[in-house]
Amino acid sequence: MMRTVPQSCRARLRARDFEFILSVLGASPTAAGSLRILFKDNETLEMILDDSRLLHAVLEMRYPMAISPELYFYILVRHGLVEAGITESSIADYVAATLAQYARGEVYSESEKKSELKFTYHVDFLEAIDKANDYDRFYLNVACGNHFLFLTGFFPRFLNHREDRKGAPNVNYYEGVARDAFSAASHHRLAGEFALTEVYQTISDRIGEMRRVLNRLASEYLYLGA
Secondary structure, X not given: OOOOOOOOOHHHOOHHHHHHHHHHHOOOHHHHHHHHHHOOOHHHHHHHHOOHHHHHHHXXXXXXXXXXXHHHHHHHHHHHHHHOOOOOHHHHHHHHHHHHHHHHOOOOOHHHHHHOOOOOOHHHHHHHHHHOOHHHHHHHHHHHHHHHHHHHHHOHHHHHHHXXXXXXXXXXXXXXXXXXXXXXXXXOHHHHXXXXXXXXXXXXXXXXXXXXXXXXXXXXHOOOOO
């Protein structure tokens, strides 16, 4: 099992991301130099990333991979969450970092990829969590929460199809699995060490709203038919 948690999108922006931001904002050579300095300040960078011109530019891009998955998902997720009344930028940062990990295929270790141990079914997580020590249980709860937030957010039709064809649990059930996993993670001491206690608790408390935001993102922007 990979003992990792998603890292901040804003801390992983690339040079091409900053060049994209400067071009969208129409910064002159003089202003560009000043903005590059301001990019190093977290609060200022947050304000810059909230500029509506960046959202429009991302939506109009013909080749989204011209920017990093971190910037792409942060801008879309941040916009959607703010519209839903979830204004804490740390939540958008975490969720977008999770989506970027999935986009990069960084969710599973090489051994897990080779063995195809991808926890498609919730019972895999529940059994692993039940057998794990306290340390591993935290990472398993994080992985479980992320996995089912991703599935219910981006692929609800897949889950509904499994419910109709195989009598599997419905989307609301998996939403509850994610809620419980994030809640359990929020109470673990490692959540405090990663400064994610409030992030996990907020996601747990508002999981339904967050899932619907991802549903809209998938259907309206990513065309996944959610």
